[in-house]
Amino acid sequence: MPVTSADPIIDEPYRQTAEEVVAALKTQPQSGLSLTEAARRLEHYGRNELDAVPPRPQWLKFLDQFTDVLVLLLLAAAMISAVIWLQERDTTLPYEALAIFAIVILNALMGYIQEARAERAAAALRQMSATHSSVIRDGDRRSIPAAELVPGDIVFIAEGDTIPADARLIESTSLQTVEAALTGESLPVSKHVAPITGTPELGDQHNMVFSGTTAVYGHGSAVVTATRMRTAMGRIAGMLEKAPDEITPLQRELDRVGKALAVTVVVIALVMIGTIFLVSDISGFSEIFDVLILGVALAVAAVPEGLPAVVTAVLSLGMQRMAKNKAIIRRLAAVETLGSATVIASDKTGTLTRNEMTVRRLITASGGANLSGTGYALHGDIQLVGPQSRGEPLQFELTRALTAAERANNAVLQERDGNWSVQGDPTEGALIVAARKAGLLPEVLDARFARVGEVPFSSERKLMSTVHTDAEQPERLVAVTKGAPDILLARCTHELVGRDAVALTEARRAEIMASNDALAQEALRTLGVAFRSLPTDRPDHDAFEEDVEHDLVFLGLIGMIDPPRQEARAAVARAQAAGIRSIMITGDHPVTAAIIAAELGITSGGRAITGVELAAMTEAELDRAVQEVCVYARVNPEHKLRIVKALQRAGETVAMTGDGVNDAPALKAADIGVAMGITGTDVSKEAADMVLADDNFATIVAAVAEGRAIFSNIRKFLRYLLSSNIGEVMTMFFGILLADVIGLTGAATGGVVLPLLATQILWINLVTDGAPALALGVDPADKDVMRQPPRPRGEGVITGRMWVGIFFVGAIMTVGTLFVFDAALPGGMIEGSGTLAYGQTMAFTTLVMFQLFNVFNARSDERSVFHGLFTNRWLWSAVVLSLLLHACVVYTPFLQDAFSTVSLNTGDWLFCAAVSSSVLWLRELSKIATRRIGGDTISAGVSERSA
Template sequence: MEHKWFNMDVDEIERQLDTQVQSGLTSDEANKRLETDGRNELPEKKRESNLKKFLGQFNDVLIYVLLAAAVITAILGHFIDTTVIVLVTIINAFIGFFQENQAEKALNGIKALLSSTANVRRNGERQEVDGVELAVGDIVILSAGDKVPADLRLVEVHNLRVEESALTGESTAVDKQITVLEPDTVLNDRINMAFSGTSVAAGSGVGIVTAIGAKTELGKINEAITEVEDLQTPLLRQIGGFGRTIALFVVGVAVLMFLFGYFVRSFPAGELLLSVITLAVAAIPEGLPAVLSIILAIGVRRMAKRHAIIRSLPSVETLGSVSVICSDKTGTLTKNEMTVTNVETTAAFYEVTGTGYAPTGEIQLKDKKRTENADQILQHFLTCVQVCNDANLRQDETNRWTIDGDPTDGCFLTLGRKSDMELPSYTIISKIPFDSDYKYMAVLAEINEERYIFVKGAPDRVFEMVAKHSQSDFDRSYWEERMSLRARVGERVIGAAYKKVYSKTEKLGHHDLDNGLHFLGIAGIIDPPRTEAMQAVETCLKAGIQVKMITGDHADTAKAIGKQLGIGDGQTALTGRDLDKMTDEELEHAAETTHVFARTSPENKLRLVKALQKIGHICAMTGDGVNDAAALKRADIGVAMGIKGTEVTKDAAKIVLADDNFQTIVHAVEEGRRVYDNIKKTILFILPTNGAGGILIIASIFLGMTMPLTPVQILWVNMVVSVTVSLGLAFEKVEEGAMNRPPRDPKARLLSPYYAFRIAFVSILIGIGTLWMNTFLQNQGYHNGPHQTIILQMFVMAQLFHLFNCRSELGFAFNKDFFTNRMAFLVAAILVVLQLAITYLPFMNTIFQTTPLTLTEWGIPILMGLAVFVIVEIEKRITKSVVGRRTR
């Protein structure tokens, strides 16, 4: 049974854990607990050896058939054939190994979040111990800047604020308290707990260790990551099924052909077995896995130029079928940099331009009713929020502006730098630090030999203090209405006030704020949406892709930010508590119909992704915090932020955005659609080679003819066409209107009825044409060497010309884009060079049993290629006209 420590008082926790807050555990007791519970570290994941990964590349039914063919050819003594077949399978395995060998680093990334040391009370004394030596029941002392070393139930807090965005998605530091909470309090609202891997932004505190290692909230996320299975992409699922179908078909046909040839045609068993192996080699597209890997790798390179780092090759293609993007808010759709967007003083209203911590922007007057002293009051306001401030604004080594301390304090430092006013220098005399109990910060400061008290905090508390001033003309109802207005649009509101005091004042207490405060105004603060994210959301919606915001932030803030981004209606949102109460069926309905989810836990995010997948969506999940990692790994496409994302998130994701730009996801989707279209064109191009080869061998057996090509020659044709000419199609431009069509159905067949017809049509065209020419050449008295070489070149030339047919599915080959793909012409030239090499180089003549051809003999292959090109173009024109009539 899991204990709800946040729902227990301190005395009960001490009894449950047999510890004392004032003295802590004894060293002996801590050691005993370490032996029982283990060390405060996460378990290592057993890694698969490189050898096992490499051997796994052979786990494919098509490869099994090829390896069986290699064994049989070796038994028959055809060792050159055996060697070539084995080399082809090994080359394919190396390509797959190097492309897919992405090391799983998620556990190491989480380990980096754990604290290395901790300050504890043991044996009644304060001492420092290694973080891994913490035991349940230890009393941990926290100070500003510390990393929380384990899950703690807080028992003492002094202005303690903890930065939890990496774990919960909370955009601001959380004020901690020690009060007992309700038993159904969600993770994000457990303000009496401090969690392993988070950091102390301000203040200090004391807590009892309630969980270590794998049992912490961080450890649960780690466990969720290891338990989440990597889903196979739609393309790989289709290719896998496609390969199994081909293998079963080829083996079945081969067996039938052997039986027919042996019993009907009376072929010798050895010769027939070699012919059947030739059939298997001809019909199996052994070059397809290699060329698909290369096409995907080209997509990876193109995406890298557009700031998207692809960690898993098939992810490029999967992007093309994404139908929903689930995005974290903080740091993904927003900048994760609190920004003052407006200031309303008692004299005027101002809008503030610029977003983030970079001090670029202006404070612009937007109120025509300003009073004469407006500039002076604005200066007082800016001085107040600078003095009541514990943050530090700086540029890091990459010249990016960042803050040390509380994000709310940090954004006021940026606000001050945006002003063209000269703010006075000051000396702090005394201070009341911010505390969530009284919700304000007050500072006694000296400016130009005069002393002032400045107050910054929650508007309702500032209103209350100002209203006590007997001579104040403060209109509280007006300012409460203005505060509510700002809150309704998702802004956090901060109020400011000040008063002048005697120059001899040395101490500051809460009672000093009871009278005489002058109200200065309020400021509205948001974590601003990224401008490019708004554009990206709009583009996604046009492309038929739903966008859902799943955040740890508050519902009102999430709804307001969502509305600005175009996600949801600004009125509807479900919280993590709502989701926890839902059955799986109810959750599936909610996942489909709701677009904004707030106060969500890591488990909520994971459930939402699973629900969307169950109802048929191809799901992408973006995020930057540890709390997103499990959902990122489960999603069909996990997208991590590269700049602000944690290492855990990056290593759990399949794509990392190097620029943290949501717009890059749109580019990635467009690239995914281009890659998938080009893969289909490539398959449309490659398979007729295999089909024609199979038809040629089957017809030869049926007709009792000598095999026109040997297994090694067939293998050459399959591989050389795959890894040269077919690559030209990988560089075709994105189809016009690709981002205006809905996502493709992942259940749709890889080959449409028309593609199946085209493959069969071209296979028959090349196969029967070659068979006829084979008979013609035999009748003309050609012997084996020149005869087989001409047939070999016919096969290759037919495919070379067919390449240009495939660049457009139904359009005319010679269109306006004919010369835009220079790579198509380059690979065609490479193929010609290779074919000249196999024809005229002596060592290749020996391996492939070819002979040099005369110039006249080259005319036959070239005419064959031209004939295929012209006939297919005619077929395309007829098909296009038929399709056009049907759609009218």
């Protein structure tokens, strides 16, 4: 839609002040756009997305189904068959040509529908994993999809966020962004809010942030100036190449298996064609044509060329189920890897716990206080404890400690429909709630202590500081700091005792650390708070650095708890039963971590390794430690990478969680990187294979179970398709090779001697390889899927034992079909009295029923077919549909002519069913043997992993 003069578009916003840009865009920094205006602008400007490559027309996608060489050969065969019919006119209609053409069209339709379904599933997943942005609208801070941003929106930018649109900065606190995607500059660029004169290059517009770049340090807010193709990224979008479709290792392996089968089948077809020419009296072009078309039909039937589409559809549908259960898979390959995970290395806060911090204890020089209430609701009291619990000094100390905690804070406490929530860090939210319980109101604190600077938290320092003016003492600035007590205390020289700052002695430092350890013994997470006064005439008044975090006055310790999730303990036990070891990685105190880990069942009294210990370990020492230790405390994100690599060297398949910018290397290195959907940064989500929408450990375990189920279902339909197709090939091959033995030669009246016709083989492929195979792809998960050991690392999708079962079933089909064929014909090993058409119809029906019985076998290589026999209603529906379609071919006159079939009586059907059911009983016997041989090994494997 064209832009009108009434639309707020700003040229060169970097030249103007932030206030001028905000005014020109008709918005407000405090309240943002109204919901009505935002909706109007969204309709006018369109969604904040780069113009996509025009979608391929549906009719072209349908024509793509006919590009396979074998399919083209079939079409050519149908045309030749029609030409021969025009010359000979031996039937009313060209039934063979019509049958081949109809089957090719139906196959194409099935392939097209499967691919369309996979595309829709993938599109839905992309929508689920879309980037969100924090904005203010109608005065409320909220998270919206980045695609819904419009010019004039006020966006908040935090460390790790991907910038969603071009925007002019309004506030910047040590904000740095990486703009390599636009400028090629790999170093972070510092941002400010001052106007820029001249005509700077894109990389020198330091008061602007650009779509597609990443914030790596600090935070700020900005007003959106351009979206969609008007952004700097949009202007160079023409140079961006369309990303290729993702090909997973599983699909590559299936492609390799398919090609190997194709070569094998082509060789067999050539041998078969040669054999037919040798053993049959072939004369005339039409008979030669019949032999050649048989070879093509056999190749089409035997090669599972539709496997990639079926696999993609099954993976995508499985991913949608995961997404509904809060696990959003970003890469198809992760589904395969999930089933073989042997270790889940998880953050504690928010993943194993609720991430709803609640302050329980405060300890200062004169005593302490206990706080009641849970979560972020402002319900609860403060009870003073200690020898001076009724004294004014303790009250003053607690007020100062909570004031410092509330001010050194970037979280926002919100109430909506009676529910309280926190935008920002949960720990900071808990501090705000504690301050409110103490009667410290935000308007009072804002009036006295206005923020003028910040030194952002970093995982290296484990501290965060803010600097404020003091309206009651305008001659000074106040710096307040919160962070890890041991690190903070080392930077303190004094302690607040009553209203006085008293020098810290070594004895007093030891007492404070003993109090800190006592809180940790109660599984409380501890924070220290401190302050110092600064002169107002500092030369670097606008650029505060880490030097403000020295010579501090210690205010006190704050103990808070993030209770374990109720479902986490059950999830840990479930993972253990599946042979998966759970590991906790946290920045908390090692005692706290050990207590929570023991409560969750991750470890029972085992030791915790700290980041300091880990850093001092050699590679060999760490390799030994990771095989025993399940708890890592006080670790930096950089330590995660070492832990991942050590676990992988030990042969483990690792799922690793993370949420910060610095977690990205570990998430990339892990076999399955898992990012937090609620607290995670955009950088961590981009690096991850999976995003947890609820940040819940139980969701990871559930996703592993779903991943195992999906992989199991892929194996099910592979087992079914390959065994059925091999049964067809072997039936044709040995039927021709043993034509004299089974009475086929005697029943023939001359010409080509075949147990099944080409159209019959194609029909079997269409009816039995379609709906039943897809139904196996959505088979319900086995109840004991999480009682089995993980799939060995590097194990192929088709194992040696699977191949044995596949050929065993193929052999049963071959023997049984040829037995029925022989019994239907005069002569051979079993005397019959039927015509060749009757014998072929009997063999045709038997082979179809063999495959329909086999579909139940294929659900497991070990479990009895009668276990959960009726749990998959889609499978039963597919089998009934296939039988009805085959009955149409047997009894409908038009289809009888097309497929050269004759009507069968009830006895014939019962005979075919009895023989074809043998694949069920014989496979059951082989499964019993497999269970007896392999049962002890499986149980031992699970026990070993759990230990």
